[in-house]
Amino acid sequence: MASDPLFWLMTVSVLIVLGILLWGVGTFGKGGDYNRKHANKIMRWRIGAQFVAVLLILLFVYLRGNG
Template sequence: MADDPLFILVAISCLIVAGILLFGVGTFGKGGEFNRKHANRIMRWRIGAQFVAVILILAFVYIRRQTG
């Protein structure tokens, strides 16, 4: 399974979502002007990345069920 390109893409997309989430939580915890200015933008980026990750996960499961 680790040599499947779609699985690798799913794993990378999940790591990107986690990275954006950690960045957002870090800036929220720190507060300040940057957080006030960019908190909503960071949240929108996370939601978009999460949407892509979920679509890729569903595609991976669908394809694996068809071939498996």
Template sequence: MLNDPLFILVALAVAGVAGILLFGIGGFAVGAGGKRANKIMRLRIIAQFVAVLLILLFVFIRGGN
């Protein structure tokens, strides 16, 4: 599975979502709120949407076994 480029792309997308989430939570902990926090969380939602689409594509192409 590690040789599959689509799997690697899915893993990178999920890691990207986790990174954005941690960055956003860190920003809230420091007290950086307002427009910047909203922009970061909006970016997380978009990245999460892309990650879910890639996961669905992976399952569809690989047959869902």
């Protein structure tokens, strides 16, 4: 599995979602003008990245599944 490029692409996409999520939670916790200005944009980025990550996970399971 470690030599599978689709596995690494899927892993990187999940880590990107995690990074965006942590960025959003951090700005929310800090509050202020930056959060008011960018909170919705950060959420949209997370939703888009999460959609891509879920599609890649489903593709990986479909192509590499034993059934």
